[in-house]
Amino acid sequence: MNDNELIARIRALSRPLEPLPTAIEARLPRLAQVRAVLFDIYGTLFVSAAGEIGVGLAVDSDQAFAEALAAVGLPPRGSSALLTAAIQAEHARKRAAGIDYPEVDIIAIWQAVLAELGLQAPLEMARRLALEYELRVNPVWPMPDLAETLAWLAGRGYLMGIVSNAQFFTPLLFPALVGKSLEELGFLPELCLFSWRLGVAKPSTRPFEAALTALVRHGVGAGEVLYVGNDIRNDIRPSVQVGMAGGLYAGDARSLRLREDDPGCRDVEPTCIFKTLSQIPAVLGDSRLGIGGAIG
Structure with missing residues (x-):
């Protein structure tokens, strides 16, 4: 079964899912130094019924x-x-x-x-x-404002990538449910780090280090990178450990992982907290955007 046939199966078996609200408050400091934005997939770019890849x-x-x-x-x-x-x-x-x-x-x-x-x-x-x-x-569906947020970032020249626990079918979610491939959405192939290709998963820092190695070739350092994910242990801790800004996506109660009972996460503090993907431009210097703001 080729990729197009797999994409058809994703569409046939997928139904809209809405994110469930969370009580955590947004935190939107300005991060004007950011030149690259990297994302987790499950629970961040896509609503995930299981909260992460099955x-x-x-x-x-x-x-x-x-x-x-x-x-x-x-x-x-x-x-x-x-x-x-x-x-x-x-x-x-x-x-x-x-x-x-x-x-x-x-x-x-x-x-x-x-x-x-x-x-x-x-x-x-x-x-x-x-x-x-x-x-x-693990049924999935695109998060609200996904395509618009990615278009905003790509249109303003931000480098975009993925660091995600994933399998071969994960990249196919984008053409199946968003209508465009990762590259068509503006993601650079060399900045898309998937765990099944690396043989190692988050919360290891190795996928983040691999992303930084690729970013060096674009003249971008760790301090110029925002990583957005929904899990304090798997996303925020390792991204901050390698020097990135860690943006916690807190837009869906299914996937929000605060890890409050994990001793290794007690002192981990996200740089920013997003309730919606459309809040990401607000920390990158677009003053027109705020909580619940529309992308313009």
Whole structure:
């Protein structure tokens, strides 16, 4: 199944989701030095029913497992516990090899699960199977003001990138649900760092360090970067540790992760807090924008 067919499946299985309100207050200091804006995806650019990518949660859902198998024409065997066990085993193998926050390749995971069930599937079928399951355990929809905010940033020359825990299907969410590819929206390919490609996931600082290495080639330093994400541990702490400004996206109660019970996050303070994506231009020097302001 090629990318266009996968995009069609995303559209077929997706329905509008509205963000749930949060009680946290916005904080919008001016950050006039910023030249690049990097984003998380799940829970930041997209409403995520699970709050983050389903692979990261190792979600058990026997119904989704059976439906995904049926969708690709395979018999209903086994359960989602096999998928969870395969993810956990791969994490353990990579930790033993010295990777602090390992990421899996979900296609390889599904191929291993199918082999355990005595089933064989070509690569393209495994790709679709991974997508079918993810869309069932973690439906997504673009956040309000997503396209307009990205257009504002691109139109004013800000470099844009992604640092996200993600799988091969994640970039396809943009053409499927926003109508444009990442590049068409203004993201630079070299600034798009996805965990499945790196083999390491947030909250490791390695994806952020890789982004900074790419930004150096554009003459941009850490102090000129704003990173926007919804998780204090996975997004704000590592971005601030490498010298970026950390913008907490607090626009959806499903995905807002304050990590108040995590001792490692107690002293982590975001540089700014956004209730909507349309507030991002306000910290970059557009005085016309404020809480609830419209992009002009």
